[in-house]
Amino acid sequence: MRSVMPADPLSDLSLDEIEARAVPLLDPGVLAYYAGGAGEERTVADNRAAWGRRRPVPRVLTGTGTASTRGELLGAPLELPVLAAPTALHAIAHPGGEAATARACAAAGTVMVLSMMGSARPAAIARAAPEGRRWLQLYVLRDRGATDALVDEAVAHGFEALVVTVDTPIMGMRPREERSPFALPPGVEQPVVGDAAARTGVAPERFFADLVDPALGWDDLEALVARAPLPVLVKGIHHPDDARRAVDAGAAGVIVSNHGGRQLDGVPATADLLGPAVAAVGGRVPVLVDGGIRRGIDVCVALALGADAVLVGRPVLYGLAAGGQAGVEAVLDRLRRELAGALVLLGCGDLAAARGITLWS
Amino acid sequence: MRSVMPADPLSDLSLDEIEARAVPLLDPGVLAYYAGGAGEERTVADNRAAWGRRRPVPRVLTGTGTASTRGELLGAPLELPVLAAPTALHAIAHPGGEAATARACAAAGTVMVLSMMGSARPAAIARAAPEGRRWLQLYVLRDRGATDALVDEAVAHGFEALVVTVDTPIMGMRPREERSPFALPPGVEQPVVGDAAARTGVAPERFFADLVDPALGWDDLEALVARAPLPVLVKGIHHPDDARRAVDAGAAGVIVSNHGGRQLDGVPATADLLGPAVAAVGGRVPVLVDGGIRRGIDVCVALALGADAVLVGRPVLYGLAAGGQAGVEAVLDRLRRELAGALVLLGCGDLAAARGITLWS
Amino acid sequence: MRSVMPADPLSDLSLDEIEARAVPLLDPGVLAYYAGGAGEERTVADNRAAWGRRRPVPRVLTGTGTASTRGELLGAPLELPVLAAPTALHAIAHPGGEAATARACAAAGTVMVLSMMGSARPAAIARAAPEGRRWLQLYVLRDRGATDALVDEAVAHGFEALVVTVDTPIMGMRPREERSPFALPPGVEQPVVGDAAARTGVAPERFFADLVDPALGWDDLEALVARAPLPVLVKGIHHPDDARRAVDAGAAGVIVSNHGGRQLDGVPATADLLGPAVAAVGGRVPVLVDGGIRRGIDVCVALALGADAVLVGRPVLYGLAAGGQAGVEAVLDRLRRELAGALVLLGCGDLAAARGITLWS
């Protein structure tokens, strides 16, 4: 009789190990959708590598025996400067779907950013985790009325901010997705997309082609900011001049992102773009960043480069796939423990101190 | 019974995938001739890698929902800033030969540059695609009369320009070719080479040794420009001082090229040489570049570095091998779609805007 | 009958080869403890690689036919500028334990730095090698009285200096250790840790959690220096400003160390941090360094960067595992021979000359 080695609980695993746990549990098409990127996925890989190219220098004897990961963002507290990035269709990773993610984020004391492409509508998230902080990601639709209706729903259900994605005038070319298409399983839908499609009589599959406005300009952002009863963060900033201009247009925050390497293969890693964006914003609004963050020390590097917080996308999906709400909690808790430990070892007692970390490169 | 997965149509494939489709269809000697380069093929590899070392930075909210790949070159329109580079002997890739390539280029709205070493004469190309744009590549022969006769034929058949290759005083040492020689199949010939050989009583195999003038100087270029009734582009420029001097000598355009890494192994990649050449030319004539371009984003990088257009050589041959005219069309159409998509995602509505792309490196 | 190739004696082996000899002799849990580092062990690897990135330039015709590795440190002679770094639990590598190491260091004419986590107490080391030079590494405990008692024991047994480790407010996250835990074999104990635990009624396993003071500041260092009847070296310095401040606080020496990559993965290699620390110290006290040193030429590089001596940790443990006292002697003797040979070939007759070596990089 062969004894079976019990698997380590998710809470003992690094984010890479949780990913390895999730991969065999996912339908190949879903995995291709989650894991894949644009083109040859050079930017996907570089997003990860670029954090490691920066080496933080520990300080000693600072009297720091513990570190707090607590902070504040848009005027409300955050237990962890790691948000759940907006990603589509959580229900294909796990039946718990976005509601499970929302509960895990609430438990971790961080913000869930609900994707407009999600398998749950804003109201459902609010119901699942009423005490949790939540923001809504959206694409500006050609039909500004539909956009406004969605914003109204978000306001009505306690969403605190809007995250407008501006790097997707068209979808990127993603070979892995094209090679492994998948169909939505019975019972899974994209209610927000569905609403918008129904309102304009367009098939939901034509969302990007026919519903999203591909030709947004700065005046559209200004109009949105003027109309929206919520703060608007702009997601998908690469160039420092665009970071500056977004703030000038009224953005309440800037998210440096290349869409996880899913839009245009070959663009710079976000760790390379963050510093210039921070300098351009000059402290006027918070700067966030996503792309390739998998370790506490990556978060330290982002903070040292001037980020106010980071977002993680794929890790949340892998946690969800591996263990539902508990899996997402494991992901966030692991990052919290890694971050707190790294801060102590770098001589930083809190997030503010992390901004002063010297990076050697 | 095992069901057979139908292969993806060529039109869904990247240039690398089309190459993979073509390789098993080619005679080993032909493949060695097409794919091989000089020496250890370090420059062949670096040509490709060097485009990827430059990372374009997307701009957002530019109001750009679609991008035009249309431009103009030597006073005539071009639907795509990607020309078919002059390469020898299309008929050994596919029976359709240069005529198929010419039709595909015409369909794509771009220029075919017919090689003097081709398996078709200028007249045949003109007949195959009378509406297409066509340039003629030539080596200056010791026998200037033979050179002039060829130019006259080109003029008579609607060729718009001459492309003089200046990087081949001698043939490079190409181990793959030497190891896998091939004989011309029955029915395939090199009519232009044959004409020149017959005129001077030399065996066609001795073309480079006995017919091409190995000791061309700047005065020879000036003389050719003065005599030629067509604009003359100079192909094979590496050094910025040579780019400047070519323009001073009357060149109507400069093509930065290392002959696809086939002449001298160890020379710099063309992506590394392009910027200095553009600066040296200072906008007086168009600058083109070839070598290792396989993706739409590579074209964006070339445009950002100041190129007016690029040429692709091996991809056209692989497309031809994989599908004849349709294969070449697939190659050009793929590049067009990749380029258009990349332009939109970089925030550029047209080729002129691409010149302003910031490269991060 | 198959003849058996006798293994090379340890004295003919490089440090890498001695490591290879030791690995199969070690219990997997012990190996994981010795060899493992924090996180993905990027800093472990970079510590080694960083020495190799600096290339010393030989000088010729300097009249140097032999080189002395003799020097002086803290006012006493040293036959070799390579000390045994403080590492825990030598008795799990070999029954000879720290006593064997102490005898080997004495034989080599260098300092053994006894770890507070060792399997022998200071008195035992003094007994084993009374003529040898010995320093004591310690963590400052919350219970300053326990710290003082240990210092008194060290003084009483002829220890010359204290090495205070300041990079361990908490233990690093070490996946290899976590995956392969090991139990102390019968008869092996950590007497100093045990004493401190007994004194305060804490379980020894809670040493770092409950006994070590996690929140040391510069004032604590100053107080220790003021109280200690021995010179105090500070181990675990990364940043040049901390090196300067340690000297200001009265440190008798600075040890640039990242704890062998065991504390925070992703921090810079010590070879990268050494030069700035040397510049900051400005010659006021000796600067030592550890991390990844495996070859005589690595020692030359450290000397050229301004180190007064280096420490080796894992190599001593591997030598001990492979051959007890003789194994540690083999390690130190190999380094001595490699160093002496490298010095001659670099044109340096002694350690002082090594400081003038040009590094090409």
Add this chain to the structure above:
Amino acid sequence: MRSVMPADPLSDLSLDEIEARAVPLLDPGVLAYYAGGAGEERTVADNRAAWGRRRPVPRVLTGTGTASTRGELLGAPLELPVLAAPTALHAIAHPGGEAATARACAAAGTVMVLSMMGSARPAAIARAAPEGRRWLQLYVLRDRGATDALVDEAVAHGFEALVVTVDTPIMGMRPREERSPFALPPGVEQPVVGDAAARTGVAPERFFADLVDPALGWDDLEALVARAPLPVLVKGIHHPDDARRAVDAGAAGVIVSNHGGRQLDGVPATADLLGPAVAAVGGRVPVLVDGGIRRGIDVCVALALGADAVLVGRPVLYGLAAGGQAGVEAVLDRLRRELAGALVLLGCGDLAAARGITLWS
């Protein structure tokens, strides 16, 4: 019946291919002796790689259809700026030994540098190739009389210059050699070493330990120059200050060399040291270089960096092993053809023009 593919003749092979041909023909101990280097052979590898890091930029339309590899060195003509470096014991590679090498060098119109450790004495080389150019490499012995006797023999047999090796006060540590010792086969001896040993009553095996003067200084070089009736080149220069000082001491030439990576592993590649040495010498005497040169383009890079000529060591031994005199001729002829071809393609008609090549890096 299986037909056998006839092997390509040596004359069609690159130097790497000739090496591959030689390797299986060599006794393992001899191969270890020839191919091995010091330590982990990092410098052996970097010597080769460093030439490839420099990328020469071709010039076009220079009117150059052919290139001459002819030059002049120490006042006499040289058909090829590639000399046979001094290497020991040619007779263990091939029965033809140094005589075969000498004949091949004479046929190629280049200098053979006979090693003092050779299996033939100067007189034998002079007899084998009376018309060939020959230099003698020597180590300065403790017994200056023995040194002078050797010089006298060289003078008497038409050697034109002495090459004093200054990078070997002691032998480097060479693990491959140590692991695979070999005994001199019957009939092979080292006559010059034997003479010196006999004269002083020392065993030949103790040559480096007891006969060579390990503590040479600049005054010894000056004395040798003053005494020697021949020009003296200094081999083993790394640092530019030593290059300058060698010329001040009367050297007729400087050879930048790290002894093929056989002395101290981790020192810079010679391609990295050449430029500074050339600048320091300032044209007062020729500068030569060896280490890792395997291709015509490597020679071009060396010339562009200011070398007057290069030496190849291992390639000559591999050629000798693979084909005796004809093998060495194949090596030299291949380099000649590669060099001539590269020069033409770089736009250089002769060696003087090569000095103006632009290197891109």
